[in-house]
Amino acid sequence: MKAFEEKWTAWIDDQLTGRELEEFLASLPDRATAEAEKQSAKKLGSFLREQAVALSNADFFSHQLRERLDRESAPARSARDAVQTGWWTIRRLLWGGITSLAVFALCTVMVLREKTPPSQSQYLTEILTYRVDPTVSPNATISMFQKKDDHVTVLWVEGLQSLPAEYASK
Amino acid sequence: MRARLLLPIAIFLVAIRIGGAALPEQTVWSGLIIASNSAPTEPTPAEITQIEGTLRKLFGYSQFQLIGQATKTLKTGEEDWLAASKYFSLQVDSRGEKADAYVLNLKLFQEQKLLLETKAKLSKASPLVIRGPQVGDGQLVIVLVVQ
Numbered sequence: 001m002k003a004f005e006e007k008w009t010a011w012i013d014d015q016l017t018g019r020e021l022e023e024f025l026a027s028l029p030d031r032a033t034a035e036a037e038k039q040s041a042k043k044l045g046s047f048l049r050e051q052a053v054a055l056s057n058a059d060f061f062s063h064q065l066r067e068r069l070d071r072e073s074a075p076a077r078s079a080r081d082a083v084q085t086g087w088w089t090i091r092r093l094l095w096g097g098i099t100s101l102a103v104f105a106l107c108t109v110m111v112l113r114e115k116t117p118p119s120q121s122q123y124l125t126e127i128l129t130y131r132v133d134p135t136v137s138p139n140a141t142i143s144m145f146q147k148k149d150d151h152v153t154v155l156w157v158e159g160l161q162s163l164p165a166e167y168a169s170k
Numbered sequence: 171m172r173a174r175l176l177l178p179i180a181i182f183l184v185a186i187r188i189g190g191a192a193l194p195e196q197t198v199w200s201g202l203i204i205a206s207n208s209a210p211t212e213p214t215p216a217e218i219t220q221i222e223g224t225l226r227k228l229f230g231y232s233q234f235q236l237i238g239q240a241t242k243t244l245k246t247g248e249e250d251w252l253a254a255s256k257y258f259s260l261q262v263d264s265r266g267e268k269a270d271a272y273v274l275n276l277k278l279f280q281e282q283k284l285l286l287e288t289k290a291k292l293s294k295a296s297p298l299v300i301r302g303p304q305v306g307d308g309q310l311v312i313v314l315v316v317q
Binding site for chain 1: 204206221223224227228235236237238255256257258271273280283284285286287288289290291292293295296297298299300301302303304305306307308310
């Protein structure tokens with residue numbers, strides 16, 4: 001099984017044929033770009049072949065050129081791979097997060113709704129605390145009761161100072 | 171793909187809808203009433219009619235005159251308001267909602283004098299009645315109802 005890079009090089013050199021060529025072409029994500037790259041590579045090859053006679057040390061030049069090309073292409077490829085890997089990871093994380101939040105919200109609401117027990121206090125008002133100022137009303141006494149048949153809670157205050165009728169004004 | 175995205179959103183919206191339904195806006199009516207047996211000068215106010223029978227049984231008076239009132243719509247459950255007449259005022263400080271009832275701090279003033287202070291859990295299905303001081307030949311009665 002050839003690696004992609006090997007097939008790519010073979011394709012550039014027109015050494016891929018038959019079924020292997022078809023499979024390789026089908027695996028290309030963007031064929032137009034690949035074709036353009038192939039043409040560029042061919043042009044570069046032709047150019048280098050033409051200039052090869054002028055080079056005093058063709059092998060060294062070729063080696064230097066290949067190394068530089070490798071250095072330039074390696075970060076781009078790894079960045080592309082990272083983005084693709086990251087994209088899948090982020091997507092899965094996002095889905096997981098959204099689903100978890102939705103389930104959590106639903107469960108929280110259900111639990112909170114079930115937590116309110118159906119007790120008598122739900123139906124009758126409750127007096128929690130009460131007080132009168134002993135300096136203002138020294139004889140005041142307070143009691144409370146619930147009239148369950150009328151669903152009423154009463155705070156009964158006795159001993160407050162009686163007031164004249166004018167205090168009934170609006 | 172789109173259906174997969176819609177499912178969590180739908181669950182979220184349902185949860186918010188259910189959660190929101192637990193806290194609807196409520197109106198609390200607070201009234202300062204003079205209960206007496208004197209001849210009626212005006213018809214019983216509509217706000218009192220639903221509790222009039224209970225007040226008659228409790229206090230033995232036949233006439234009810236509204237001398238001060240306030241109607242407050244509770245949105246957060248933590249609001250303050252005042253129901254006042256010329257000489258009396260009821261200061262209400264709502265401290266939130268618990269188990270289908272509002273926790274209220276109530277202060278009844280006669281002019282500047284604090285007559286009574288109480289904390290109550292006002293249920294939505296149960297009015298609170300407070301017996302105040304004797305006024306002339308009648309009685310001051312305070313009523314709070316969640317409408």
